[in-house]
Amino acid sequence: MGDCTCRVLRSLILCLLFLLQGANxxxxxxxxxxxxxxxxxxxxxxxxxxxxxxxxxxxxHIDAITNDNVIISVYNYLKEPFLISWNGIQQRRNSWQDGVYGTNCPILPGRNFTYVMQVKDQIGSYFYFPSVGLQKAAGGFGGIRIWSRPLIPVPFPPPAGDFMVLAGDWFKTDHNRLRLLLDVGHNLPFPDGLLINGRGWNGYTFTVDPGKTYRFRISNVGITTSINFRIQGHKMKLVEVEGSHTLQNTYDALDIHLGQSYSVLVTADQQPQDYYVVVSSRFTPRVLTTTAVLHYSNSRRGVSGPVPAGPPNHVAWSLSQARSIRWNLTASGPRPNPQGSYHYGMIKTSRTIMLANSAPIINGKQRYAVNGVSFVPADTPLKLADHFNIAGVFNLGSMPTSPNSGSGYLQTSVMSTNFREYVEIVFQNWENTVQSWHIDGYSFFVMGMDGGQWTPASRSRYNLRDTVARCTTQVYPKSWTAIYMALDNVGMWNIRSEDWARQYLGQQFYMRVYTNSNSYRDELPIPKNTLLCGRARGRRTRPL
Structure with a gap:
């Protein structure tokens, strides 16, 4: 059989596979x-x-348009298991494709797996990354752009170009060595540097034409460090945060915490020469800095002079900036209706969930925990155990909904929630470091953030009108951040620290969003190509 025939046959099989899963x-x-x-x-x-x-x-990069069906066949030629997760892609009704160990068996060496997704009702800037162990510290990440459909108005003129900026900390130490350091109870070393699109100092160039405006999509793909992004001599107009069009405020510099993505417009309105594009670490004992180059196409002069300094290294500046990021209520999102038509602040929440991070020593080793529970992976992905009713893998309610005063303990922690609940979640941080939290499968409303202990009186400071919706939020030292979230996506979803050492050592858990309905309108059936491992090995993948 010829190569052309094989490619056609494979495409037909994949299309059939997707249609069987209820895709549009x-x-x-x-x-x-x-x-x-x-x-x-x-x-x-x-x-x-x-x-x-x-x-x-x-x-x-992955480029798609709202509602596109995305089929990605991944062949693992590594000598270790591998999974890819999609930071911010909501996987509507389809946690089967989430790409973390709680939902998927890893792709074993020499094997392949085909992810089958639809970017349903989404726009914006995101990224993908390897989720097994510390593989994220070795690469395997890339950018995702979901463009608006042609008939949906975008609240700014089409830019002359669209640049991905994947920035973050980097270690010279091999990722398996980093993992072993964590396994024996040590902390990770301080990062060796920062990268912009995989390059070090002045290693990457963005070329622009004078007078034209360009979109920069910036994602913090690092594993331990918040960053600040700025461009020498140029202003940045913020236009989008993880799928939400924002008020178009202008900034000289932007703090971007672990796992977060921002889009800014930059106009090449300066003298034709080269300028520094700067990324520096935030709230670290020693400031790391790296640069790329903004090159005017008619420039005859390279970058020169000192690298522009970053903003003050204190929380108040960053907190003030975070509060200034608001939703653009007059702009359309993925659908042709104003984003502000969803009055999130007028809906009564069904309950409050309080999540406090901590760093306990358990069995003589450094661990990290949520509400005192340090997550340990089960021998079977939780989604598979739930689908096949395999007893003993996890217990519902093993993740408490409020902090406890005891010492930390190990548990495969799962929080039980119900489909169509509308919940308030408060992230409480009593440590001296900035925390960053991500919820797979969801976008949530960042209601407020402030220092000290959250109390019910803190709600008086909530933004009930135009707070931004996103999938990753920071929590400042000795502070709290509160979110509202509609549990409208059935499945088993990972809630985790985006500090990957903390995530690896237990600062994560899974949220089971449950309905007793068997309708495919609520959740797609188990895919035919699902990898089976642990106690699910040998089971049939035919939907029940």
């Missing part, structure tokens, strides 16, 4: 084939073993 066949399909390999990389001038996708570091 009226929307376009986008097919990707990714080969995941090791490769030599030199991001900080030192040879390292990186994780490449189709030979690239960072990996290839």
């Amino acid at each position: 066949g009226d929307n376009p399909y986008r097919f990707f084939t990714w080969k995941v390999t090791y490769g030599d990389i030199y991001p900080l001038g030192v040879k390292q073993k990186g994780i490449l996708i189709n030979g690239q570091f960072p990996g290839p």
Whole structure:
């Protein structure tokens, strides 16, 4: 059989597979084939073993339009299990494709798995990353752009170009060595540097034409460090945060915490020369800085002078900026209706969930916990155990909904919630470090953040009108952040620290959003190609 015939046959099989899962066949399909390999990389001038996708570091971008069906066939040529997760892609009715160990069996070496997703009712800027162990510290990440449909108005003129900026901390130490350090109870070392699109100092160039405006989509893909982003001599107009069009405030510098993504417009309105694009670490004992180059196409002069200094290194500046980020109520989102038509602040919440992070020592080793519970993976992905009714893998209610005063303990923690609840979640941080929290499968409303202990009286400071909706939020030192969230997406969803050492050592849990309905309108059936492992091995994947 020829190569052309094989490709056609494979496409037909994948289309049929997606249709069987309840996808909307009226929307376009986008097919990707990714080969995941090791490769030599030199991001900080030192040879390292990186994780490449189709030979690239960072990996290839994903471009899609609202409601597109995205089919990604991943071939694992590593010598270790591998999974990819999609930071911010909501996976409507489809936690089967979430790409974390609580929902998926890893792709074993020499095997492949095809992710089948629809970017239902989404726009905006996101990224993907490897979720197993500390593989994120070796690469395997890339950007995701979901464009608005042609008939949906976007609240700014089409830019002359669209740049992905994948920035974050980097370690020269091999990712498996970093994992072993955590396993034996040590903390990670201080990062060796910062990268912009996989490159170190002045290693990457963005070329612009004078007088034109460009969109920069900036994601913090690091594993331990908040960053600040700025461009020498240029203003940045914020237009989008993780799928929400924002009020178009202008900033000189933007704090971007772990796992967060922002879109800004930058106009090339300065003298034609080269300018520094700067990323620096925030709230670290020593400030790390790296640069790329903004190159005017008619420039005859390279970058020069000192790198622009960052903002004051104190929380008050960053907190003030975070509060200034608001929803654009007059703009359309993925659908042709104003974003503000959803009056989130007028809906009564059904309950309040309080989540407090901590750093206990358990069995003589450093662990991290939520409400005193330090998560340990089960021998079977929780989603599979739930679907096949496999007893003994996890217990509903094993994740308390408020902090306890005792010492930390190990548990495969799962919080029980019900479909269509509308909940208030308060992240309480009593540590001296900035925390960053992500909820898979969801976008939530960031109601407020402030210092000290949250109390019911704190609600008087909530933004009930135009707070931004996003999927990742920061919690400042000795502070709280409160969110509202509609539990409108059935499944088993990961809630985690985006500090990957904390996540790996237990600062995460799963939220089971349950309905007794068997309707595919609420949740898609188990895919035919689901990988089975642990106690689910040998089970039939036919939907019940």
